[in-house]
Amino acid sequence: MYRWPALIPVALLMAACGPADPLEDYASRVARVLDQPVEPATPAPPRYPRARDRQLPVPPERTGWIGYFQLKRCGLLHLIGQRNSILGRVAPPARRLDYERKLLAGLRACRPSTPAGAQDDDPAFAARLAELVASKQAQLPKVIWNATLGSDAMADAFSLAAGRLPMDTDVMPGESLGALATLTRAARGPQPPTVTEPAYRVLETRHYGGRLLQSVTAVTATLDAVTGAIEQRLARRPLCFRGRANRQARIAETVLREFYIAALQPHMAALSDAGRLWHEALAELFDAQSVTMPAAITRYRNQALGESSRVWRDYRRASREHGEAWTELLDSCGLAPARGF
Template sequence: MSRAWLLVVLISSSVLLLAGCSGSSTQQLLDDYLTRVTRALEIDAIQPEARPTLPNWPSASQREVPLQGIRLGLLEAYGLRACPDLLTRVAERNNQLGRVMIPSQRFLYELRLASTLQSCVENPSTQVEAETLEELERLTQQVYRRLPAVFWNFLVSSDEMAGLFSLSGEGLSPDRHLPLSEQQTQLEYLLETARLLENQQRPSRYQDFERELRVFRDQAVVGQLLRAFTDANRYLQAVNHQLRQRLEGTLLCPRPTPELPRAQISQNVLLNVYIADVQPWFARLERKAQIWLPAINQLLDSPLAPSAIQEYRETWINPDNPETPWRRFQELNRQHAGYWEKLLQQCGLQPGLAD
């Protein structure tokens, strides 16, 4: 079997987006594949390893960062009359609701405060003493400097972000919410916002920011991907062990004869079970992972990230770590292709060579 042909079939996931399996149907599909391989290769049955314990999204106290306080100083005494809008912002913060703002409200408030301060400083009609103007400029810089931390707390504390990492459910169900292209657009917007804030610039569409996150509600994409890849890896390890065991034993076919029943049965398992049923699900996982995991990894790869977030990101979703479930899946899938190629070559089977 041509390695190039088989690798195209097995890992051409970036262009495939097919309906997937979820829950018990996924388990049944993988169990059936393992059973069929065992029978076709006429070797002892093997059970996949138990599912490892997957991590929960860190608690609020582990993922949020403290915010540096800001004192209004001279503004409280002299500057507010020159900037009426700033007086409104200060009143918002000091009222009863302002003192108990949730992270999303706090982020939007800080963005409005930064905009108001900058307008006040840059407005030629602002008539204040030089000392007060310096205080306004200092305060503006302080607000801009801490915006990345306010954004971080908003992002990691939101129900939508916590929902993305939820481990509830049993698999990655078919897309019922947004097309992947739209999900990708929203992720890119979050990344662009983080970049702008790091450079002390304001996002242009911040009024709609809560709506931007709301599109991710109830999707649990990252948690489901981790669970799906973990299950796929367990079964790939088991099947690869079966294939390797057969390669190290007696030849599958004493002579390279494609007509032998054993050769035909093995080829049918590959084509009619793996490529027809299992691989489309794997392709869907791969496509979903390519959109979500690098983007989420980049969002969490911040100098502000507490140690719990850094550890979670590095261990489970960092694409540069070959031991994460996604990268491990890709390596096991490549091994899978190689083992099938070598086995069927023993029987003289070379599908894909004569196109």
């Protein structure tokens, strides 16, 4: 079994005035020990599509005054009045979805005919009612989409304004995971607004999706930069003479152990676990939809959501190549760590 050497008390490693950001700290220490610049790029993750690109058009029904008052026999005037009020027009997604479901249920339950055995006294209204039911039924999946994956709350969940997840705290989705599950249930069947509205608030305030993406993107950029520096140093000149470990090689080994294996790798493992849970919950919400997604959402999903997306493929690739570069560096000094670190 490979045994790590004792920590070398080098002022270079113990300096207390280094960068506060752990990723910057790791990159700067590698740069100093290899005498090779490490310059991580700062790419921004993909942005959640804007409203006009992520939402589906739902034209309002225009029944006219005659149709409006005819719906009195369905007991829907109060509901329609609420929806058409000033507050109703700016109602949050949970209440708009609740309104549409209640209206559709009321229209289906309405019976415009006279008592059993008698002929319908208003065939025109019956025909119009059937049209409204069919129209509302066809529109409901779009309303559900706009109230969940197309909503402003979901855009807030993927906002890039809140920065990364901190490395010294739990990165698991927590309440945000429960919020996605609540929206999934709302997409599959009626849920009281009092149940769903807290989920919207969580998504709006936690910004979990955006913070997770920024964390993964930043780690990927740092790994790629350090990997590039190691490769450039090896191409410029060997770290060790005749493959024998020297002081510089042991300092590099300590940087690897103390700042990558002990500090950064646990954070990376936590991000991977959190990403898996987050993507599973998102997949459930996507599966609950019955619409053709807007093209902008399809592109975003391919870029940023799920293990097969570009962001997460790059993350795994950067991790693999980083390990290979360190192994090559230390192997050139007879200090190769155990495989798979």
